[in-house]
Amino acid sequence: MALRLTREPTRDPDLPGIHGPVRADRRTKDLTKRLQPGDIAVIDHQDIDRVSGEALVACGPAAVVNAAESTSRRYPNAGPTAIVEAGIPLLDVQHDGLVATLKDGVRGRLDEDTFVVGDLEITGVRHTEESLAADMSTAREGLGEQLEAFAANTMEYMTKERELLFDGVGIPDVRTELADRHALVVVRGYHYKDDLAALRHYIREYKPVLIGVDGGADALMEAGLSPDMIVGDMDSVSDAALTSGAEVVVHAYRDGRAPGVPRVEALGVEPVVFSAAGTSEDIAMLLADDLGATLIVAVGTHATLVEFLDKGRAGMSSTFLTRLRVGSKLIDAKGVSRLYRSRISPLEIIGLLLVCLGALLVALWATPTGQALLQLVGARWDDLWALVEGMVT
Known part of the structure; x- marks a missing residue:
């Protein structure tokens, strides 16, 4: 109406x-x-x-x-x-x-x-919180029907994409080198900001290939990182990310339709087209696996059955199968920011430094050589202080 x-x-x-x-x-x-x-x-x-x-x-x-x-x-x-x-x-x-x-x-x-x-x-x-709690209780009672539908979609996807899943048929050629490297796949999902911050030391040390799934490319840039590859249908990624120099892989339908291609080409970027069913995070993982990545670290992706259902798409069953296909290569970074948090405050660090300095001074004073060194430092300090007083006067 x-x-x-x-x-x-x-x-x-x-x-x-x-x-x-x-x-x-x-x-x-x-x-x-x-x-x-x-x-x-x-x-x-x-x-x-x-x-x-x-x-x-x-x-x-x-x-x-x-x-x-x-x-x-x-x-x-x-x-x-x-x-x-x-x-x-x-x-x-x-x-x-x-x-x-x-x-x-x-x-x-x-x-x-x-x-x-x-x-x-x-x-x-x-x-209200009370009405929603009642709604969620009702939803859990009927969860069996959704699980049955999820299982049926899983079997359908396995039948349609068995060549891609098991033999890698249809994986496009890309210029980004992933062989024998780690790949960090970033999706704008649960706790992605905190987990990216927690992975900074890992990123600095291992220098993984940074793959942003649609808006995940912007998440990387917001964290001060430059994506090496952007994968997706290009409906939620910014022009700045697409023109950042990253290789762009457009997720297309199985019939060849790729709605994201015109937008990418209009920006002067030549994309690679990957036709596959399922979600963009699936094809990002399949790309990394097939091209020889030794480890795939996932940030913000869907990991649990509740999250698959929460997304509300039948196609999420493909993510379940993709995770099975990738197997032991996949490490989910979800919650890594909550797994470990430093308990040492800045004040405690300053206190520790003062204690160490005090111990050093005591050790120096206990030896003739140390006493001579401290006296020399004291004399230099007196000279410096006298120079400052003279300038002020």
Whole structure:
């Protein structure tokens, strides 16, 4: 149903609720690129996954209005809980055409369970931590159906891609040298920032080939690193990353369609096309494995069954099989930032240095040679101090 705003919303501060400029987009990951703190985010995202939820939270919106079901209770998706636990109101209005109607910057208001923009008032369902906990409980009860569907998709993918999975048929030629090197595959997933920071010493010492999966290339650049290769359908990576000098591998459909190629070529970059089913993180791992990488370190990728289901895509079964195919080469860096945190504070380090200095002075004073050296240092210090006093006078 098409909607039309007949007048500009009033800015009466006496009206109840949360006020702010509206930012709307059907694609949540596109919206987060321009969402500002204090904005009211309007999305059309059924079953918000955890990564999308955390991305919205990081932008600091005043509220989130969803034109679809934030959770359909088919499986326990964690995105809505992440939003509500951050103290951000989440309202489901399930209204067709809402996102297409709203213009960025138009003033909106959220009053309890009602979203108001101009003459438009839509009443929906306001989520709370308690209601979401009940929804997740219901979702877990019906998880068996999702597991059956996941298993069926896994078998279907294995049948379609058995030559690629087991024999490497279809792997394109690339110029990036991966033989006998480590490969670091970065996806903008769970805890990717913390894990990248924790891997800095590893990156400095081993100098792995840095592979960014779509927005993972920007994650590398934000961490002060330059990607060697960018893999994906190119829908969430910046122009700056694509023109950074990294080799670009466009993930295409099995029928040869590659929507990302025109964008890359328009930037003057000649891409390599990789036609395969599954996800972009799958083909990044398959590339690294087939081209001879001795170790594949994954950051932000999907590792558990809950994460596969949380993504909400049937194609995630390919990731499960890809991990089996890569086998012992794969090390998942997820949570490495939480595995070890230094417990030594800067103050303790300074204290340790002072103790060491004191011990050194005592050791020097205990010997004639050390006493002579300390007296010489003291004399030089007196000369320097006298010079400074003379300059000041």
